[in-house]
Amino acid sequence: MTRPRLAVVGNSENRRVTLFLAAAARSGLPAPRVVPWRDVLTTGGARFEPDEVVRLDSPGENPDVDALLRGPGDPTRIGGGPRWYAALTAAVGTLRGGRLLTDPDDLAVLFDKRRCHGVLADAGVPVPVSPTSGDGAPVPRDWSEVRDLAVAAGLRRFFVKPAHGSSAAGVVAVEIGSGGRVQARSSVEIAADGVHNSLRVRRYTGDDAVGAVVDAVAGETLHIEAWLPKPSAAGGVADLRVVVVAGRATHAVLRISGHPMTNLHLGGRRGDLESARSGFESVGYGWDRALAVAESAAACFPRTLCVGVDLLPAAGWRGAAVGEVNAFGDLLPGLAGLPGRADGLDTYAAQVAALDEWIDDAAA
Numbered sequence: 001m002t003r004p005r006l007a008v009v010g011n012s013e014n015r016r017v018t019l020f021l022a023a024a025a026r027s028g029l030p031a032p033r034v035v036p037w038r039d040v041l042t043t044g045g046a047r048f049e050p051d052e053v054v055r056l057d058s059p060g061e062n063p064d065v066d067a068l069l070r071g072p073g074d075p076t077r078i079g080g081g082p083r084w085y086a087a088l089t090a091a092v093g094t095l096r097g098g099r100l101l102t103d104p105d106d107l108a109v110l111f112d113k114r115r116c117h118g119v120l121a122d123a124g125v126p127v128p129v130s131p132t133s134g135d136g137a138p139v140p141r142d143w144s145e146v147r148d149l150a151v152a153a154g155l156r157r158f159f160v161k162p163a164h165g166s167s168a169a170g171v172v173a174v175e176i177g178s179g180g181r182v183q184a185r186s187s188v189e190i191a192a193d194g195v196h197n198s199l200r201v202r203r204y205t206g207d208d209a210v211g212a213v214v215d216a217v218a219g220e221t222l223h224i225e226a227w228l229p230k231p232s233a234a235g236g237v238a239d240l241r242v243v244v245v246a247g248r249a250t251h252a253v254l255r256i257s258g259h260p261m262t263n264l265h266l267g268g269r270r271g272d273l274e275s276a277r278s279g280f281e282s283v284g285y286g287w288d289r290a291l292a293v294a295e296s297a298a299a300c301f302p303r304t305l306c307v308g309v310d311l312l313p314a315a316g317w318r319g320a321a322v323g324e325v326n327a328f329g330d331l332l333p334g335l336a337g338l339p340g341r342a343d344g345l346d347t348y349a350a351q352v353a354a355l356d357e358w359i360d361d362a363a364a
Contacts, residue, residue, distance in 0.1 A: 003028075003029055003356070004029070004355050004356070005030065005049070005051050005052050005053065006029060006030075006032035006033070006052070006054075006055065007032055007033040007034070007035060007052045007053070007054045007055070008021070008033070008035065008054070008055045008057055009035045009036075009037060009054060009055070009057060009095065010034065010035075010037065010056075010057030010058065011036060011037055011038075011057075011058075011059065011060075011061065011062040011065060012034045012036055013062070014057070014058070014061055015333070016058055016328070016330075016331055017034060019331075019333065019346070019348050020032070020055060020057070020351075021034075022348070023346065023348035023349040023351070023352045024352055026349065027352045029352065033052070037059040037062070037065045037068075038062070038064055040091050040094065040095070041065065041068045041069070041087070041091055042068070044094060045091070045094025045095055045096060046094070046095055046096070047096045047097050048095070048096065048097040048098030049097060049098065050097060050098070052097070052098040052099070053098065053099050053101060053355065053359065054095065054098040054100050054101060055101045055102070055351075056100060056101065056102040056107070056327075057328065058331075060166070060328075063075050066084075068087070069083070069084045069087045069091075070083045070084035070087065071083060074194070074196065076196045076197055076198070077194050077195060077196055077197075078162070078165075078169055078170045078195045078196060078197050078216070078217055079194070079195065079219065079220070081163070081164040081165055081170075081220040081221065082163075082164060082220070085111055085112065085163075085164040088107075088111065089104070089107065089108045089111070092104045092107060099359065101304070101305040101306070101351075102327060103301070103303035105303075106301040106303055106304045106327075107304075107327055109301070110301065110304075110307070110325055110326065110327040111164055111327060112163055112164060113162075113164075113165075113324065114132050114133060114134065114135075114221070114223045115134065115135060116324070116325055117132075117133040117225065118133045118134025118135060119134075119300050120297055120300060120325070121133055121134070122134070123296070123299075124296075125293070125296050125297050125300065125322050126293060126319070126320065126321040126322065127225075127321055127322050128226035128228050128312070128321060129153060129154070129155065129225065130153075130223065130224055130225040130226065131150065131152065131153040131224055132223045132224045132225075133223075133225075139222065140222050140224070141218055142218050143212075143214040143215050144211075146160055146174075146218075146222060146224060147176075149224055150174070150176075153224075153226075155226050155227075156175065156177075157174070157175050157176075157226070157227040158173075158224055158225060158226055158227050159172070159173055159174070159224070159225055159226075159227050159260075160172040160174060160214055160217075160222055160224055161222065161224075162217055162220035162221065162223075163220065163221040163222065163223050164220065164221065166326070166328075167197075167263060168187060168197075168261045168263045170186075170188060170197065170217040170220055171186060171261060172184050172185075172186040172188065172210070172213055172217070173185045173227055173261070174210060174214075174227075175227075180207075181206075182205075182206060182207045182210045183203065183204065183205045183206075183210065184203070184209075184213060184214075185202065185204070185259055185260055185261075186201065186202060186204065186213055187199065187200065187201050187202070188202075188213050188217060189202070190213065195216045195217065199265065201259045201260075225323075227260065228312050228314065228321060229314070229315040230312065230313060230315065231279060231313050231314070231315055231316060233254065233275055233276070233279075234256050234271050234272070234275070235256075235258070236269075237257060237260070237262070238254055238256050238262070238271060238276065238313065239254075239255055239262050239310060239311060239312050239323070240252050240253065240254055240255065240276060240290075240294075240310075240311040240313065241253050241255060241308055241310060241311070241329060241332065242294035242309045243306065243307075243308050243309075243330050243332065243350075244294055244295055244297075244298035244306065244307055244308075244309055245305065245342070245347075245350045245351050245354050246305060246306075246354040246357065246358040246361075247298060247299060248295065248341060249292075249294050249295055249338065249341065250337050250338060250341050250342035250345070250350045251330075251332060251336075251337055251342060251346075251347050251350065252273060252291070252311075252338060253270055253273065253332055253335055254270065254271035254273045254275065254276045255268045255270065256268060256269050256270075256271040257269070276313065276317070279313070279316075280313070280320075283316060283318050285318055285319060285320070290311065290313070291338075293320045293321070293322060294311050294320075294322065297325050298325070300325070301325070305351060305354065305355075305358055306329075306351050307327060307329060308325070308326040308328070308329015309322055309326070309329070310322065310323040310325075310326070310329075311323070330347040330348065330351070331347075332346075332347055334346070335347060337350055
């Protein structure tokens with residue numbers, strides 16, 4: 001069998017790209033051709049040979065590329081999300097030839113939390129309740145409208161998320177208590193020079209303070225969804241990132257945090273995955289059933305080789321729902337594959353190993 005000839009659209013200095021190139025080298029494949037996002041954005045696109053298999057990687061962590069996508073400014077600022085989204089999807093549309101490992105239409109849904117939530121819900125994937133799910137849903141313009149939509153949907157604890165955001169940038173976790181008392185936690189920092197995403201999760205108390213934070217990110221096209229209770233683990237609350245390759249869950253990491261956002265860069269930490277497996281098994285829900293929920297979310301994007309699914313275990317491990325599906329959710333360095341699913345493979349090696357069969361299935 002002729003092995004695929006690989007190309008990568010990415011930021012060549014980024015470890016995502018270097019890790020994928022290393023996986024290709026270990027498998028004996030020729031070095032993939034790297035096409036920088038900067039070149040795609042400044043030269044009107046890129047062309048690939050018919051036999052090239054093209055991986056799209058994250059355009060993040062490069063200030064020049066960030067400026068091309070959402071305009072000049074501090075890379076830590078929260079702003080320009082809709083422009084970033086429009087520019088990225090337009091840039092993907094300028095790629096010609098080859099076979100893309102991430103379908104452009106899938107990418108457009110994956111980077112729109114409102115649309116993605118609607119697609120998952122329509123497919124019967126368990127997701128948190130949301131009053132902003134799917135095409136045609138209301139777009140709240142400020143805190144007052146966010147609060148009204150949430151309360152009308154019966155939500156007293158909910159997340160407010162920029163529709164095109166990533167890495168929890170701009171996310172606000174809101175709680176409305178008895179008597180209408182409001183508090184929130186977020187990595188949003190309102191400074192003299194604008195609104196920024198910081199590495200510290202702050203607590204905001206009172207309607208005015210919470211309203212100011214939500215209003216500061218309201219231009220990012222907001223999505224609201226229920227804040228589901230999570231199980232306790234190792235002194236925090238826990239959820240999972242599950243990597244699904246060619247329709248099969250291959251890797252999982254348990255993320256534990258002392259605050260609502262479990263992202264590892266915001267102070268979350270990797271936990272003992274066995275505690276999650278045993279938790280699901282101990283109540284009769286089952287580990288394989290939990291992984292199947294993540295796979296059902298990935299099945300909504302069958303023309304995309306790999307996605308990262310944020311799996312939300314129910315309190316007490318009695319169920320699971322899907323919070324988000326990430327187009328570039330495979331950056332988990334050093335994470336071993338799940339036994340019997342990706343033994344001895346990291347997330348990138350698992351994708352390389354799946355290429356031949358996935359390409360054949362996609363062409364069928």
